[in-house]
Amino acid sequence: MGITRWIDRVGFVSTSGGILASGFLQGLGVLSVRIELASIVLVVILFHAVLSSISITAFVGVSGLLFGVKLGLDGRSPTVQTEGGTVAAIVPVYQDVQALSRSIQGLLASTYDDLSVYIVCEPDDHASQRRAREFADHDRVHVLVNVTDPGSKASAINHAINQTASEYVAVFDADECIHPSFVGHAVSHLDRYDIVQGRTVPEPTGAVESVAYYESILLSYVGRRLLYLLTAFRIASSRAVVMRRSAFERVGGYDPEMLTEDFEFAYRCYQHRLSVRETLAYPSRIEAAHSLRDWWGQRKRWMTGYVQVFHRLVAEINPFDSRSVLSTAVCAGTIVGNVLMLSLLSKFLVLLVVEAEAWFLPPIGAVGAVALTVHLSDIRRVGLSRPGVYWLVIPALFPLYGLTMVKAVFEYLFTWDGSWYSVEKG
Numbered sequence: 001m002g003i004t005r006w007i008d009r010v011g012f013v014s015t016s017g018g019i020l021a022s023g024f025l026q027g028l029g030v031l032s033v034r035i036e037l038a039s040i041v042l043v044v045i046l047f048h049a050v051l052s053s054i055s056i057t058a059f060v061g062v063s064g065l066l067f068g069v070k071l072g073l074d075g076r077s078p079t080v081q082t083e084g085g086t087v088a089a090i091v092p093v094y095q096d097v098q099a100l101s102r103s104i105q106g107l108l109a110s111t112y113d114d115l116s117v118y119i120v121c122e123p124d125d126h127a128s129q130r131r132a133r134e135f136a137d138h139d140r141v142h143v144l145v146n147v148t149d150p151g152s153k154a155s156a157i158n159h160a161i162n163q164t165a166s167e168y169v170a171v172f173d174a175d176e177c178i179h180p181s182f183v184g185h186a187v188s189h190l191d192r193y194d195i196v197q198g199r200t201v202p203e204p205t206g207a208v209e210s211v212a213y214y215e216s217i218l219l220s221y222v223g224r225r226l227l228y229l230l231t232a233f234r235i236a237s238s239r240a241v242v243m244r245r246s247a248f249e250r251v252g253g254y255d256p257e258m259l260t261e262d263f264e265f266a267y268r269c270y271q272h273r274l275s276v277r278e279t280l281a282y283p284s285r286i287e288a289a290h291s292l293r294d295w296w297g298q299r300k301r302w303m304t305g306y307v308q309v310f311h312r313l314v315a316e317i318n319p320f321d322s323r324s325v326l327s328t329a330v331c332a333g334t335i336v337g338n339v340l341m342l343s344l345l346s347k348f349l350v351l352l353v354v355e356a357e358a359w360f361l362p363p364i365g366a367v368g369a370v371a372l373t374v375h376l377s378d379i380r381r382v383g384l385s386r387p388g389v390y391w392l393v394i395p396a397l398f399p400l401y402g403l404t405m406v407k408a409v410f411e412y413l414f415t416w417d418g419s420w421y422s423v424e425k426g
Helices: 003-028 050-074 100-108 124-136 153-162 182-188 206-230 245-251 259-271 293-314 323-354 357-379 392-414
Strands: 032-039 042-048 089-093 113-123 141-145 168-171 195-197 200-202 241-244 274-278 285-286
Touching: 003 050, 003 392, 032 206, 050 323, 050 357, 089 100, 089 153, 089 182, 100 113, 100 124, 113 124, 113 153, 124 141, 124 293, 168 182, 168 245, 182 195, 182 241, 200 206, 206 293, 206 392, 241 259, 245 259, 259 274, 259 293, 259 323, 274 285, 293 323, 293 392, 323 357, 323 392, 357 392
Parallel strands: 089 113, 089 168, 113 141, 195 274, 200 285
Antiparallel strands: 032 042, 168 241, 195 241
16 A cells, blocks of 8 residues: 555544544533623523534524525526527536436427537447437437547537537536426526526435435535625536526636536636526436445545645635635635534534533424425425435534545545546436
């Protein structure tokens, strides 16, 4: 075993242990609060672990309320156009032959008239090429092979967009089934915005898939509410997204060197001051990871990509550009926030030690209330099945996310060779 791999493993174990120990010691700390009511003076002593429980409950509750308001507002009679400019819908595919049908059939069912579908295959993926050509009989479907710079989703998207001349471009995953009204709804906003980003909903068809669904609600959408409220930063992804061609060209497209090309793309859009409209109306259904191995591999890939993006942002920071500084701070906050979720485990252990287990209930209740409320809404909006018991697992994912981020940091610094994990779909 090489020295760098030893450093990677020892660093991961020691750092994780240090975070847990630090969180435990912090949780044991006390805070005295003096309350004066008329002639009565009360001194309340709280453990920091209790304050953590209160703060998590408040954050989830407020963020969940903001997300609920956004869901309600976006769902009230959203505008949908059937024409208004040509749209090239790009569907990059690589070894997703079993999942491709759902994406193409969903796009062909779109109510938007001026829509053409471009399936982009890799040169060595002959199975996907054969499957894609089965759809080419339809006059709205075209098959392209990424011969410009094969080997990544980003380069496939760039290649396809360069082969088209439409006014608007849209990008969807090969396993993504869009709502028939989504493209028309997105186009209706492009007279005021550069980019429209839709919501994707992992289908909770099993235990792992349900965990991914609730995780998406809490971490991908609810967790961003305060950031979106306080800043103009918005995620502009590489799926469920429709944009002006001029906006895509302004930022130079997606970067094939980035492990999470959509995460990096969002920061460049923000730095170039593009306006991004998030819409929760007409969400897309996507496949979730089907096994724990895929779930872990996918998340570690995301985390490694976050670290890679942060590395680039720091290297290219312009201290005289407020958006450059703020985007670097936002990315740093994403990394640090994930790492600090690991310390939550040790702080909750403090509640066991001091026999204050009742303080487990507020954050678990807040998480459950938000997750189940959104699920009930998605039954009507997306056609999901009824909630099961898997939402109870979500609190345990927070420290696991912290472990994943710590592992990603050390792998990126010492052993990552540029490879990425591919999730099995279909």
